[in-house]
Amino acid sequence: MIPPAFEYLRPSTIPEAIALLQQHGDEAKILSGGQSLIPMMKLRLARPAYLIDINRISGIAYIKEEGGFLKIGGLTREAEIEASPIVHSKYPLLMDTARVIADPQVRNMATVGGNLAHGDPANDHPATMIALGAQVVATGAKGERTIPIEDFFVSLFTTALQADEILTGIRIPIPPAKSGGAYFKLERKVGDFATAAVAVQLTLDGAGAIQKIGIALTNVGATPIKARKAEDSLRGKKPDAAAIAQAAQLAANEAQPSSDLRGPEQYKRGLVKELTRRAMVRALERAAN
Amino acid sequence: MANKQLVKVTINGRHREAAVEPRLLLVHFIRESLALTGTHVGCDTSNCGACTVILNGKTVKSCTMFAVQADGGDITTVEGLIKDGGQLHPLQEGFRQEHGLQCGFCTPGMLMSSLVLLRKNPNPSEEDIRWGISGNLCRCTGYQNIVKAVQYAAKKMSEAKTQGGSNA
C-alpha cells in the first residue's frame, strides 16, 4: 500500500526529461498516467529512485489527422480518445479499445503512451495498434525516430525503447474508404485485464474482398501477438463464413496463452477463436457502412 | 526523512498547502494533511474507487496519484458538494431519497463519479449510469438504488436548469 521513497522530478520539456533519463539511467522511471506504475510501486514491485513526471510537458497530448496519419500524442488520456469525434467516426477499433481499458477514473489518467511503453501484453492498445499498422514515435537524446509497431514489443515488459527514449506519439495510417475495425475483449469483470482479446482492422476492395487486414491478440503470450497466418489466410479473399472460421482457427493456433487465474490455456485459445470471429464480423459490418 | 515538497491546491474552494514527501499518496494528503476524511481507502490495488475525487474536473483515484502530481490543482471531494448555507446537492438528496447507501463507505466516491457523469451526460440512461460508476465498488446496495439515486438527481438538476436555477 505504501510506496518506497523516491526523488520527484518534473521537467517542463521533452529534452529536459530525456536529459534526466540519461542522468539517472535505470534508477529512473517515467511517470505518465501512473495507473500501471503507481500500483506496482505501492506493492513495492517497482522501486525507482527517481520519478520523472512528464504530465506537465505541453505539446504531447493531441489527436489529429495530418499527413496521411492519425497522430496521437503519447500523453493523450484514454478518456480523450473515448471522447474524440474523429476516433468515434473513423477509428472504431480504437474507440472499442479505449472504452474497455480499466474503468472511468483510470481512463482519465492513463495515457496511450504509457499503455504501450509499459510492455505489458495484458494492456489493450498494443494489439490494437498492431492491427492498425501503427508506428511508434520515440524521442531520445539522438532525436526522434519511428518504430514500426511490429518491432516495438520485444518481450515481457520490454519494448524497443532505448533507455533514454520517451514514447512521444503514435501514428496510425488513415484508413481508406471501406475500412472497419473492432476490438472484442473478454474480461472477468469491468476493470480487469483481458482473459483474451482480439483486434481486427480491415479494408475491403471494390469487389468486396479483403485488401488489407490486421489481426492481433491481447494477453495470450509474452507480448501482443500479430496473427500473421490468420491475416494471410484472408488477404485477397472474400470474407465468407468459412474464411472467417478458418482465420479464427489460425489465430487461435497462433496464440500462446498460459493457464492462470483467468482460465486454462485451452479456454483462452477457444476465446481467441470466438473473439476473432466476432471481431471480424463487426469489422466487416463497419466497413460496409 | 526524504526531501519534502510544498503542494498547493484549491480544495472545495479553499486554498490549502502542506509540505509532503513526494511518495505521499494524494488520498493520504487529503485525509491526513488536509484532515478531510470523507474520501476513503478501500483497497490497495486501485480497484475499488472509494478514494475517488475530482481533480481539475475529472474523476481520479486519489490512491493512485502522488500529492505532488496534484500541485496547483483544483480538487473537489465529497465535503465540497454541500452548498453554502447547508443545502444538499441534488445527488446527496437522491442518495438519501432512494436509499442509495447503507454503510456509507463507498458513498463519497460514488457521489464524485456520479457528479462528473451528470456534468457530462445530464440525461443518462440506466446503462450509462452503470458504466459511469463501474469504477466504484459497493458491497451493500447491489447498485440498484444507486442508479435510482442518480436518476433522481438527473431529474432534479434538469428541472432546476429549466427553472433557471443553478446546478453544480
Added chain:
Amino acid sequence: MHKTSPEVGGMGHSIKRKEDLRFIQGRGNYVDDVNLPGMVYGHLVRSPYAHARLVSVNTEKAKKLPGVLAVITGEDLAKAGLAWMPTLSGDKQMVLATGKVLFQSQEVAFVVAEDRYTAADAAELVEVEYEELPVLVDPRKALEPSAPVLRDDREQKNNHIFHWEVGDKSGTEGVFKSAPVKARLDAFFQRCHPAPLETCGCVADFNRATGRLTVYMTSQAPHVHRTLFALVGGIPENNIRVVSPDIGGGFGNKVPIYPGYVCAVVASLTTGIPVKWIETRSENLMSTGFARDYHMTAEIAAEKDGTMKALRVKTLADHGAFNAAAQPTKFPAGLFSICTGNYDFQKAFCEVDGAYTNKAPGGIAYRCSFRVTEASYLIERVVDVLAQELKMDPAELRRKNFVQPDKFPYKSPLGWTYDSGNYEPNLKKALDKIGYAALRKEQEEKRKKGALMGIGISTFVEIVGAGPAHTFDIAGIKMFDSAEIRIHPTGKAICRMGTKSQGQGHETTYAQIVAQELGIPAADVTVEEGDTDTAPYGLGTYASRSTPTSGAATAVAARKILAKAKKIAAFLLEASEEDLEWEPGKFYVKGAPQKAKTIQDIAFAAYTNIPPGLEAGLEAVDYYDPPNLTFPFGAYIAVVDIDKGTGEVKVRRFVAVDDCGNIINPMIVEGQIHGGLTEGLAIAFMQQIDYDENGNVQGGTFMDYLLPTAVETPNWETDKTTTPSPHHPFGAKGVGESPNVGSPAAFVNAVVDALSHLGVKHIDMPITPWKVWNILNEKGIAG
C-alpha cells in the same frame, strides 16, 4: 398492530434513514477517521510462507530507522503471556508467531512508528529467517494418518479439530436401505471472503494518567470484545471502553478479534500513546475471517413419486490453521443442521468433521447465520439433483415436500423448531412473478435451436436471531440482547442497544420500533450503539440477529415504559387504568376520546407531576432472551442465458420473494435483499480464495478476488409474503442474510438446468466462464 401515521413512522413505513445525513456529506466517523493527539501507527510483518519453522526474528535494523518507536515480536508477547489468544471456537491462535508459522501472511512482528509510511519502511527491515515445512492445503490430505501435524501446540497430534453429529443415524440408514430412489451430490462450497469495503482496524488508546484503555475498533460485537480484552489482557473491565464508531460493512468479517487489534493494544499499553492499526486490503483478504470452505456430500432417499424420506449429510470443514470460527459454543458447525431446509423429512443425519490446513484461520459466518448458506446451498442443490433423476419439475418436487402450514411450530429431524412458515404461497408468488410456465416453454423452443437458457429455483429457510440462553452462548456469554430507552421531559427519546449496525440502518429501524410502540415520532428518537460505556450489554450484530433480539428488547422495553405511562395517564386523567384505551401516541378515556393525554404530556409529567408512589422518569431497559430462533424463508428464481462462444453466464432475471415476518422498514429490507443477492451472484460466478500446493494465496487482492461492479449486477425483482413469527414481540424475523443464503443455489441450479439436457448434473462454484466453456467444448458445442 396499530398503524401509525407517516409522520410518526412506525412499523411498515419506509422512512428515510437518519444515518444518511452524515454519510452523504462525508462526515462519517470510521475507525481510520479517528485521529488522537500524538497517535502513532502500527504495521504487521507477515510470513510469506504457508508453513515454516520460525528460526529467528531480527528487529535491530527496523528499530534503528528514525521514527520507529518499537518492534514487537512473538517472543516479546510470550513474556507477557500474550503470544497466543483464545478464539471464539475454544481453540487458540497465535497473536505473533513463535516457533512456527502456519499460513501465508500470518502475523510475525508489529512495528510501531510515527507515521504510516515509516512503519511500512520499517516492516521491510525486520529480518525473519524461516525454514520451510511441508504444506497442507487439502483438508482431506490433512486428515490422512501420514499427514504432518500442523498444530504441535495441541495434545492431540493430528489435524482433526472436531467431529460433530446430529440426528438419527441408524433410523436414517434404515430408510436409505429400503428407498427405491436415491440422489447424491458432492458439492464444494468454496472459500470466499466477506470483503466489506472498509478493512479491519483499530485505534488503541491507553491513557496512563487515568488507567483507562479505549479501543476504537471495527467491531460487530463491542461488548464481547471488551470482555475478552479484560479476560485475556488482565485489564479491569471497567477500565476498558470499546467504541465501534461507523463501520463500513461487516458481513461477519468484523466479529473475530484479530492479532492486529491485540498488538495495537499491547503497543499502547507499553507506550502510553494511542496506536492506530489499519490493515490493507490484501491483509484483509489473506488473513482475516474467511467464509465457507466446506466439502459436502448430501444424499436423499425418496419414493418414486418424489416424496423425500430421509437426508444424510457428511461434511469436511476446512478451518485453516486455527479454528477461529465465530460460532455459538455448542455448534462447531454452526447451524448447518438446518440442512433439511423447508422439507418434511422423516429422518435425517448430519455429521461434520473439522480439519486444520495451512490457510488463514476461521471461518466466520459471512452473512449466513453460522453456516446456513452452506446448508441451504446443499439441500437446494441436491433437491435439484433428485428432480433431475426423477425427471420431475423442480418446483413440483419442492412443493410436494414442503412442510405444511398446519405442522408449525415444526420440529425438524435435526432438532430445530421452526416458528412459522408457509412455503407454498411464497413459491407460487415467485413462480407467477417470473412467469415460470412461459419460461419452460421458451426453454424447450430454445433447446431445439441449440440455445442454452436455464431456470433455477431456490426455496430456502433461514435460522436466525441466535439465540435462546439454554442453547446459545459465544465464549460463554449467553446470546441475549438488549435495549435501553429513556424518554426526556419534552417527549423525545434516546435509546441504546447492544447490537451494532454496519450499514443495516439501526438508527432508523430501532427508532421506528419505539415509534410503533409509543407513538413518539421516529424523528424524535435518537438511537446509539457501539459504545460499551453507555450501551447495555449485547452480543452484537451478525447472523441477522438484531431485529429478533435487540429489536425484541426494544419493543419489550417500550412496553415497560408504556405500562408506567398508563399509570401516569390514569393519574393525570383521574381515571382508572382499566378505563383507558391506547392508540399510538396517546391514552384516552373509553367513550370520552377528548379526555386524552399524549405520550409527550405523560413524559413531561414524569418529571414535573409524578404520581405518588411512582419514581420520577420514564425509561426502561430490557435484556431479551429469545424463546426461540426465527425462521425467515423465501423463494428465489434465476433465469440465465449462456453464451456458447465464451461460456459467460448472463443473469436475465432474478425474482426474490422473501418472508421475514412483519417488516419495520420495507425500503431498508429491499436494500438488504439487493445487497445480499449481489454477494450471492459474486460467490456463484466470480469469487474464490484459493491456494496453490505451496500454500500461496490465489486471489489475495481485488485484482483477483472479484467484486461485481454495477455493470455485472442485474436488476433484482423483489416481493414478499408475510408470515409473522409467533414468538417475537412484533412478529418480525430478521432478513439481512436471506439473500446471501438463498441465492447461490438459485444461480447454480439455473446454470445446471441450462445444461441438464446435455447430461450435466453439477458444477462447483464459482461458475466461471471457462468452467462452462470446458463443458461445452467437451460436448462439442462451444462457439
